[in-house]
Amino acid sequence: DYSLKVMDHFSNPRNMGSIENSDGVGEVGNAKCGDIMKIYLKVENNRIADVKFQTFGCGAAIASSSMATEMIKGKTLEEAWKLSNKAVAEALDGLPPIKMHCSMLAEEAIHEAINDYLKKR
Amino acid sequence: DYSLKVMDHFSNPRNMGSIENSDGVGEVGNAKCGDIMKIYLKVENNRIADVKFQTFGCGAAIASSSMATEMIKGKTLEEAWKLSNKAVAEALDGLPPIKMHCSMLAEEAIHEAINDYLKKR
Ligand code: FES
Numbered sequence: 001d002y003s004l005k006v007m008d009h010f011s012n013p014r015n016m017g018s019i020e021n022s023d024g025v026g027e028v029g030n031a032k033c034g035d036i037m038k039i040y041l042k043v044e045n046n047r048i049a050d051v052k053f054q055t056f057g058c059g060a061a062i063a064s065s066s067m068a069t070e071m072i073k074g075k076t077l078e079e080a081w082k083l084s085n086k087a088v089a090e091a092l093d094g095l096p097p098i099k100m101h102c103s104m105l106a107e108e109a110i111h112e113a114i115n116d117y118l119k120k121r
Numbered sequence: 122d123y124s125l126k127v128m129d130h131f132s133n134p135r136n137m138g139s140i141e142n143s144d145g146v147g148e149v150g151n152a153k154c155g156d157i158m159k160i161y162l163k164v165e166n167n168r169i170a171d172v173k174f175q176t177f178g179c180g181a182a183i184a185s186s187s188m189a190t191e192m193i194k195g196k197t198l199e200e201a202w203k204l205s206n207k208a209v210a211e212a213l214d215g216l217p218p219i220k221m222h223c224s225m226l227a228e229e230a231i232h233e234a235i236n237d238y239l240k241k242r
Contacts, residue, residue: 002177010177033154034219035179056123056131056180058156098155 002059003093005067010059015069017052024120026112030105035061037105039069039113048072048080057105060095064088064103068110077114083107123180124214126188131180136190138173145241147233151226156182158226160190160234169193169201178226181216185209185224189231198235204228 002010019040026039035057042050051073053065068088072080085103089095095103123131140161147160156178163171172194174186189209193201206224210216216224 033179034217058154058179058182059177061179096155 002063002096005092006060006063006095009063009066009092013062013066015052015066015073016054016062018054019050019052022052024113024115024117026109026114026116028105028108028112030057030061030101032101033057035102035105037061037065037109039065039106039109041113041117043077043117046076048075048077053106053109055105058099058102060099060102061105063092064095065106065109067091068103068106072110077117080110081114083110123184123217126213127181127184127216130184130187130213134183134187136173136187136194137175137183139175140171140173143173145234145236145238147230147235147237149226149229149233151178151182151222153222154178156223156226158182158186158230160186160227160230162234162238164198164238167197169196169198174227174230176226179220179223181220181223182226184213185216186227186230188212189224189227193231198238201231202235204231 022040023043024041029036038054040052051069085107143161144164145162150157159175161173172190176182206228210224
């Protein structure tokens with residue numbers, strides 16, 4: 001069963017949506033389940049000023065993206081890059097093993113979005 | 122990519138939620154992805170007077186449950202039992218093959234809920 005934190009971030013996701021005129025966008029697909037995750041970044045002075053996500057993924061993908069975006073907000077790009085899906089799952093008080101791959105979507109999309117920002121700059 | 126109908130039922134799901142004092146409840150898990158679907162039925166004169174669903178599943182599960190519940194509302198229990206996930210996917214103008222298993226959740230949960238109703242009666 002899911003932790004209270006997972007249920008909270010699933011029922012009331014933080015940072016869901018998109019950012020107009022974002023500075024970087026990352027989109028990744030999950031080979032295991034076919035789901036998609038999109039991350040939008042607003043960057044100011046090398047820091048994540050704002051971040052939003054959109055997904056077609058399951059409750060575990062929504063909860064871990066909600067938590068991951070909360071964790072990187074205000075952080076430098078280097079700090080945000082280092083956020084692992086394991087750290088996100090821990091912050092959520094755990095995810096079932098069969099659902100760990102869902103939490104990879106946010107980590108990978110954040111990397112893509114940071115790369116997109118660095119490329120455009 | 123997903124059809125317009127899938128995106129519509131995903132962004133604006135019909136019959137999401139629960140029913141207090143429902144006449145039958147069905148809960149099933151998806152072995153393939155670990156996701157869960159719960160269906161609540163209100164039955165009157167052998168017909169589905171109301172139906173609601175709750176899921177932790179992905180966008181395809183949400184869209185197909187939204188469509189499936191619309192399709193069985195007002196139908197007899199026998200008609201509702203016969204609704205297949207293939208018919209639901211067709212009504213949605215198709216689902217990617219990798220996502221067909223997600224549409225099974227609604228079909229199986231409807232069967233469980235009807236069985237639950239028949240057992241209790
Ligand atoms: S991947 Fe689990 S319901 Fe779609």
